[in-house]
Amino acid sequence: MTLLALDNITxxxxxxxxxxxVSLTVEPGEIHALMGENGAGKSTxxxxxxxxxxxxxxxxxxxxxxxxxxSPAQAHRLGLRFIHQEFNVVPALSVAENLFLGxxxxxxxGGLIDWPRLNATARATLERLGISHIDPAAPLSRLSLGDxxxxxxxxxxxxxxGAPARLYVLDEPTAALSRSESQALFKVLAGIKxxxxxxLYVSHRLDEIMTICDRATVLRDGTSIxxxxxxxxxxxxxxxxxxxxxxxxxxxxPAAAPGSAEMLRIADLSLGAEPFxxxxxxxxxxxxxGLANAGQTKLLRTLFGxxxxxxxITLSGQPYRPRSPADAWRAGVAYVPAERxxxxxxxxxxxxxxxxxxxxxxxSLGGTWLTxxxxxxxxxxxxxxxxxxxxxxxxLAGTLSGGNQQKVVFARALAGNPRxxxxxxxTRGVDIGAKFDIYTLIRDMAAKGMGVILVxxxxxxxxxxxxxxxxxxxxxxxxxHEAAALDQERLLNLCYGRAPAEPAATES
Amino acid sequence: MLTLLRRYGTLxxxxxxxxxxWANLPxxxxxxxxxxxxxxxxxxLMVVAAGMTIVMVMGDFDLSVxxxxxxAGIVVAVLFTLDVPIWAAITLGLLVGLAGGAxxxxxxxxxxxxxxxxxxxxxxxxxxxxxxVSGGKTISGRAIPEAFGSFARGGLPxxxxxxxxxxxxxxxxxxxxxxxLSWVLLEQTTFGRRLYxxxxxLEAARLAGVAVxxxxxxxxxxxxxxxxxxxxxxxxxxxxxxxxxGSSLMLNAIAAVFLGSTMSENGEPRILATIVxxxxxxxxxxxxxxxxxxxxxxxxxVGGIIILAVAASSLTKGLKTR
Numbered sequence: 001m002t003l004l005a006l007d008n009i010t011x012x013x014x015x016x017x018x019x020x021x022v023s024l025t026v027e028p029g030e031i032h033a034l035m036g037e038n039g040a041g042k043s044t045x046x047x048x049x050x051x052x053x054x055x056x057x058x059x060x061x062x063x064x065x066x067x068x069x070x071s072p073a074q075a076h077r078l079g080l081r082f083i084h085q086e087f088n089v090v091p092a093l094s095v096a097e098n099l100f101l102g103x104x105x106x107x108x109x110g111g112l113i114d115w116p117r118l119n120a121t122a123r124a125t126l127e128r129l130g131i132s133h134i135d136p137a138a139p140l141s142r143l144s145l146g147d148x149x150x151x152x153x154x155x156x157x158x159x160x161x162g163a164p165a166r167l168y169v170l171d172e173p174t175a176a177l178s179r180s181e182s183q184a185l186f187k188v189l190a191g192i193k194x195x196x197x198x199x200l201y202v203s204h205r206l207d208e209i210m211t212i213c214d215r216a217t218v219l220r221d222g223t224s225i226x227x228x229x230x231x232x233x234x235x236x237x238x239x240x241x242x243x244x245x246x247x248x249x250x251x252x253x254p255a256a257a258p259g260s261a262e263m264l265r266i267a268d269l270s271l272g273a274e275p276f277x278x279x280x281x282x283x284x285x286x287x288x289x290g291l292a293n294a295g296q297t298k299l300l301r302t303l304f305g306x307x308x309x310x311x312x313i314t315l316s317g318q319p320y321r322p323r324s325p326a327d328a329w330r331a332g333v334a335y336v337p338a339e340r341x342x343x344x345x346x347x348x349x350x351x352x353x354x355x356x357x358x359x360x361x362x363x364s365l366g367g368t369w370l371t372x373x374x375x376x377x378x379x380x381x382x383x384x385x386x387x388x389x390x391x392x393x394x395x396l397a398g399t400l401s402g403g404n405q406q407k408v409v410f411a412r413a414l415a416g417n418p419r420x421x422x423x424x425x426x427t428r429g430v431d432i433g434a435k436f437d438i439y440t441l442i443r444d445m446a447a448k449g450m451g452v453i454l455v456x457x458x459x460x461x462x463x464x465x466x467x468x469x470x471x472x473x474x475x476x477x478x479x480x481h482e483a484a485a486l487d488q489e490r491l492l493n494l495c496y497g498r499a500p501a502e503p504a505a506t507e508s
Numbered sequence: 509m510l511t512l513l514r515r516y517g518t519l520x521x522x523x524x525x526x527x528x529x530w531a532n533l534p535x536x537x538x539x540x541x542x543x544x545x546x547x548x549x550x551x552x553l554m555v556v557a558a559g560m561t562i563v564m565v566m567g568d569f570d571l572s573v574x575x576x577x578x579x580a581g582i583v584v585a586v587l588f589t590l591d592v593p594i595w596a597a598i599t600l601g602l603l604v605g606l607a608g609g610a611x612x613x614x615x616x617x618x619x620x621x622x623x624x625x626x627x628x629x630x631x632x633x634x635x636x637x638x639x640x641v642s643g644g645k646t647i648s649g650r651a652i653p654e655a656f657g658s659f660a661r662g663g664l665p666x667x668x669x670x671x672x673x674x675x676x677x678x679x680x681x682x683x684x685x686x687x688x689l690s691w692v693l694l695e696q697t698t699f700g701r702r703l704y705x706x707x708x709x710l711e712a713a714r715l716a717g718v719a720v721x722x723x724x725x726x727x728x729x730x731x732x733x734x735x736x737x738x739x740x741x742x743x744x745x746x747x748x749x750x751x752x753x754g755s756s757l758m759l760n761a762i763a764a765v766f767l768g769s770t771m772s773e774n775g776e777p778r779i780l781a782t783i784v785x786x787x788x789x790x791x792x793x794x795x796x797x798x799x800x801x802x803x804x805x806x807x808x809x810v811g812g813i814i815i816l817a818v819a820a821s822s823l824t825k826g827l828k829t830r
């Protein structure tokens with residue numbers, strides 16, 4: 001019998017419809033993907049399931065019995081468990097304490113906390129999910145981001161008495177995870193599925209969905225499309241459902257081969273391992289691949305003047321020794337950081353202030369007097385260039401969608417006409433439509449003679465965009481390849497340090 | 509509607525306070541003389557609050573401004589007893605503020621101490637220095653030059669009002685100049701824009717090329733200097749200096765900036781909003797004094813109004829995001 005059946009879900013916010021008759025069914029023991037571009041209504045639908053938002057109309061049935069979900073407590077009673085995008089963790093507390101966050105700790109006489117039982121219960125829960133490498137007594141702050149996510153997810157699996165869990169809703173669980181951490185998570189999800197519980201899996205990552213999910217429901221403009229069994233359709237079919245038209249290419253074609261002029265030369269660069277050198281030609285996109293923390297961000301931060309280094313760097317033939325991000329911007333080096341919200345934008349400030357901040361010296365009179373009119377005009381121009389969808393230059397950056405926020409970061413990077421563009425995960429958390437815009441933009445910049453370094457954990461993105469790909473492992477450069485000579489499997493093997501000729505056999 | 513209430517609630521509250529005093533003090537409250545008097549009483553607080561706004565724009569604050577004001581007043585008075593000319597004494601007093609503020613800036617931005625802890629420590633240090641330099645005594649009487657004391661009593665004649673000659677007090681003029689300078693600095697220059705960027709997201713500002721440490725240092729130095737100026741103004745007004753006379757300034761300045769920031773779109777401090785905050789505190793003080801309300805009751809009322817304004821602002825903000 002169908003575990004969860006939603007039918008005719010509608011919801012309008014102040015007259016603007018967010019959901020217009022959505023249906024979705026989840027079978028027992030199924031991993032069901034919920035997809036759609038930003039703004040398609042995914043979060044509204046999840047909030048309705050969680051009892052946080054009241055729908056205008058809804059037919060909801062669990063095990064064939066009609067139910068109403070009017071509060072988070074009711075959702076919990078019905079066996080629905082939610083694991084949200086934002087971590088709710090306290091880094092200073094231990095793993096076990098974080099598992100029990102918001103729940104009563106086990107007690108012994110006198111109301112004192114029963115620490116041994118707390119840790120034992122935590123360990124049992126982790127082990128049931130096949131997680132044995134995490135010590136329940138360790139402070140959470142000592143864990144990697146991926147392990148923290150696993151802890152966060154595990155907390156939904158604590159036995160609490162009362163209603164047993166039936167359906168877990170995971171919202172973008174892998175957004176901040178490395179590939180190997182994601183793999184660990186998928187193993188956990190497979191275990192849950194085998195136990196007969198179901199999972200509603202929200203993600204932007206098509207490859208993931210095609211690999212681990214059984215079926216998908218695609219939301220578009222507030223309506224829903226049932227994909228049928230994913231095993232029977234292709235990647236492109238799924239994308240077509242999301243964007244409502246057949247896919248062209250996922251990546252724009254390069255305009256021309258990169259020139260031969262050298263834009264950047266790095267020598268003796270040490271990222272905590274054997275020093276190495278790299279070059280980027282004008283018009284070239286150099287991809288950088290590797291597992292999490294293989295030195296990618298260090299590489300970019302060194303070039304951006306944010307990390308002390310003895311490396312010898314030349315930019316367009318001139319010695320380049322940046323000692324601060326300000327030096328880098330002045331030298332024509334622009335940086336798009338990985339964490340848009342914490343490192344990229346001032347969310348409470350208007351778009352134009354975000355876009356012009358690094359260029360204020362040039363955009364002001366004598367470096368001192370602001371010229372807001374000119375700044376707004378420049379921001380409008382830059383906004384059109386990156387196809388920014390906003391009400392105007394005075395809209396607050398925090399009120400934009402993820403994709404448009406990233407476009408503001410790009411508008412800022414491009415406003416100074418840089419020579420070298422440093423990109424760290426430029427399309428993370430960006431929907432497909434905006435992704436293509438950003439790829440087109442990167443191509444255009446390269447075509448104009450800019451050098452681009454593209455760090456990404458999305459291997460198809462690297463293969464689709466880069467001219468050459470440098471592979472980093474443990475801070476060392478372990479390979480530099482023409483992208484055309486690689487495919488996804490070979491690149492993945494290189495990242496793991498396995499010889500491409502003998503896959504899987506020599507895992508380190 | 510809620511947004512309107514949130515942004516204009518404080519202004520509406522201010523209008524109600526004005527209306528209340530006007531109704532209860534029909535003869536004396538809404539007169540040019542009383543208002544010029546209010547601006548003079550407020551001038552020191554306004555100067556300190558302007559400096560505090562500059563620091564709070566970055567999301568920091570400076571607890572040491574009150575004891576710095578006392579210290580600067582003492583330094584100037586002690587220099588007078590050594591027959592140092594007025595201009596030189598004032599300059600040295602301001603330099604003490606600049607140095608003390610810069611010291612705060614070094615602690616916060618280069619050493620990396622939280623502003624609360626760092627400026628709490630310097631609050632104690634400046635206060636101790638004030639007692640040390642003055643020997644714990646009030647410096648007054650003949651040591652204070654006549655011209656220094658008469659400056660605060662003087663003003664720019666404005667003509668007559670109801671048969672009484674009125675003038676714009678010199679201290680008010682000083683405060684207006686400082687407000688104008690701060691407004692230009694925060695709203696019209698790249699310096700101010702960068703401070704707001706730091707307040708918006710320090711890490712993002714740093715990666716966008718903002719020299720965060722240097723700007724923080726400068727901002728704290730400005731706050732220290734404005735505190736010293738306020739202390740010197742106070743010394744001029746009472747023609748004396750003692751090591752505790754600036755102590756009420758710090759809490760009132762922070763309160764004024766908070767009151768003002770309830771009126772801006774994202775709760776960020778703005779200099780013109782700070783003026784309203786200062787006026788609310790000043791008008792309350794003036795009106796309640798005229799109504800002969802006990803000064804302890806006044807303190808309770810002022811605290812309550814701050815809570816009311818900030819609570820109303822954060823509660824309506826919560827409703828808006830829900």
